[in-house]
Amino acid sequence: MSDALCPAGAVLTDTQATLEASRCLLCEDPPCVAACPAQVPVKHFIRALRFGTPRRAINLIRERNVFAGVCGLACPVDELCVGACSNTELSTPIAIGQLQHYAAVTELQADRQVEAPGGRGSCRAGGAGTELHADRKVAAAPKTGQKVAIIGGGPSGLAAAAELARLGHSPTVLEKNPRPGGICTYGVPSHRIPQDLVAGEIEYIKNLGVEIKTSSPFGRNDTLDDLFAAGYQAVYVAVGLQEAAVPQIPGLELDGVQTWKQLLDSFSAFNLGEGDRPQVAKSVIIVGGGSVAMDVASAAVQLGAADIDMVCLEAPREMPANRAELDEVWTAGARFHTRSMPLEITGEDGRVTGLKAARIRWKEPEKLIPSNAEIIPGTEYWLPGTMVIFAIGAKAAADLDKPLPDVKLDEADRIIVNPETGATSRAGVFAGGDAVADGGTTIVQSVAEGKRAGIAIDAYLREAVP
Ligand SMILES: Cc1cc2nc3c(=O)[nH]c(=O)nc-3n(C[C@H](O)[C@H](O)[C@H](O)COP(=O)(O)OP(=O)(O)OC[C@H]3O[C@@H](n4cnc5c(N)ncnc54)[C@H](O)[C@@H]3O)c2cc1C
Ligand code: SF4
The missing domain is CATH 3.50.50.60 (FAD/NAD(P)-binding domain)
Structure with a gap:
């Protein structure tokens, strides 16, 4: 639903941010605030951006949400603030997450310049630089000793x-x-x-x-x-x-079976310089249809997997994954096997050779939980692959x-x-x-x-x- 102004993860330019902020209707009773679990004062921070005071904007956001920049990038905004935006009735909703990310990054960059030897270089918020450097400290209450x-x-x-x-x-x-x-x-x-x-x-x-x-x-x-x-x-x-869920099916003991947690923990540790590069097979089967499964697929591609099969209970329109992440995995060439349930991990000499699965239908419509899935007789199939990764939840x-x-x-x-x-x-x-x-x-x-x-x-x- 939301129109991205810049690629995922990229920061808006000062001009893009000002123009986008100027589209906000500054509603009297903003529905975006009510839709945000942290109650970020969206209207007020957008108005601060409009007036070229990003420090004020970020202070307003951080007072409600200390993970302002992270949430600007990672919040499911179409289901939250952006999904509720009144501007949708006129044109497109305001890119609230991207503005929030812009405010956070602008502040962090300005602070790093102050802290760097020689400090106070030019800041990427252009004319807002003075305001950013002037107001760094956040007041705290007197110490209680507790x-x-x-x-x-x-x-x-x-x-x-x-x-x-x-x-x-x-x-x-x-x-x-x-x-x-x-x-x-x-x-x-x-x-x-x-x-x-x-x-x-x-x-x-x-x-x-x-x-x-x-x-x-x-x-x-x-x-x-x-x-x-x-x-x-x-x-x-x-x-x-702290633990990944796995279905109780035969073959879990085989070499080549992993969980999302094992792969993503080790991938993060590798990227942080804390561990070895995780090994993935050339052909990987990922079980799950949510955002975590999409993160696993992206990680597997970056680690060298060439063939990816995604198996999930949901039909495409039912998959809980964020649309942008789904598109990314789809574009990377993954094959999707939807409305499918894994039955058995097959193996030879102790190693994974593939996954047996079957098509399902929902016993009760719209109740998208495993216990409501019913195997359709005669629809069993087998996918070849040397690694199976489960991304079906956490416990x-x-x-x-x-x-x-x-x-x-x-x-x-x-x-x-x-x-x-x-x-x-x-x-x-x-x-x-x-x-x-x-x-x-x-x-x-x-x-x-x-x-x-x-x-x-x-x-x-x-x-x-x-
Ligand atoms: C792969 C993945 C992708 C996700 N993507 C998104 C997303 O894009 N957007 C979004 O909004 N949400 C996303 N989520 C969900 C989101 O990450 C979680 O809801 C959120 O991190 C929960 O925060 P938390 O602090 O409760 O737990 P966690 O983030 O799990 O933090 C718990 C912390 O406690 C520590 N800990 C655990 N046990 C102990 C112990 N005994 N002693 C000391 N420390 C301990 C852990 O090491 C960890 O640092 C994602 C989740 C996953 C798994
Ligand atoms: S991006 Fe996240 S934190 Fe910011 S207003 Fe929207 S839902 Fe709230």
Whole structure:
């Protein structure tokens, strides 16, 4: 639906941004804001861009969403702000995500020039340079001395930490990976979300007063009790979903079977200079029809796969993947086998040789879940391939309950919270993002839940902790 003004990942020019901002109707009651999970004040930041004050624009955005640039690129905007834009009735919707990305990149570039030796070079925001250099600092509340532990340094944990730092508390993020950022760092391929943008936004969060301890896994030998004993007065749990789902079919033990998590984690680590180049086969079969499956396909192509077959339950119009990503994979030459269910991974001498699948129909229309799929007799087929990668979803770590005593989980091991506050069943423990039942699923939603929990933790600390 949205008309891209520039290629995916590219930044608008100053002229494009000004012209696009000038198309905004500045609605009285903007539907785009209501459609944004983080409630970014779209009208106000666009007006700031119109007046040539990008620093004001980005400060307005970051106050609601600390992952402004990442979300500008990665939000499913057609289902959120852009999908609600009133301008659609007149012409085309405003490219809100691209304007948000422009504001974030403009700020990061200006700050880097200030920080670089010799500083204060020309900034790409042209005439807005003076405004950008003048107003760098974000005011924080007076220090309260209260310590909060954040478990998990993904979008949700970092958003909660940023909010708590702004409110004067001392948040410490415990992140098991060598770098923070969660799936934005280890997962989404860097051609979609550039790593210097992620690093720039994390730098902004650190500058608010957030301490981030990387390579610090929680829960191997410690529990929540140890965190409270160590002096933390509240805890936010934002550990995401750490395991990939796989269907229970024969052949999973064969060499050449992988999950999206294995491939995308190792591809990210390789791109970050932390690991070897992952090996992919020449012919790869990818099971899944969502955005993660498309990311796997793009990664496989970049790693040298020549033949890609995509197998998914949905018909083309039912596939949950973003249209642009689908087109990219289609253009790369992948073959799509839709309304299909995998039955068995075939092998020889312990190695994958292909995948048996069959066509399906939905027992009940519009109910697009595996348990509603029915195999159509006589439609079985076989695809040759030496690697099968599953990209059919994620699930919580099976042993999540052990380090979280007294925190209630649902039957899928997701944390149960009060949706208004993120409070769990244990006093002083809050949770949000993908790890929570009915939480997460997008970066912006996870950020919004982190911010909301930060505010609730502040209220808890003021009321319950002397
Ligand atoms: C491949 C892929 C592509 C995606 N693309 C998009 C997209 O384009 N747009 C979009 O909006 N959403 C996208 N999503 C969804 C989005 O990434 C998630 O909804 C979001 O990252 C969830 O944030 P989170 O902070 O809850 O979890 P995560 O991002 O998973 O972060 C959790 C963090 O906790 C850390 N952690 C876990 N356990 C521990 C522990 N025991 N101790 C310490 N640290 C721990 C992890 O290392 C990780 O850093 C994508 C997801 C995937 C898998
Ligand atoms: S955060 Fe995402 S959904 Fe919200 S206004 Fe920005 S691009 Fe749109």
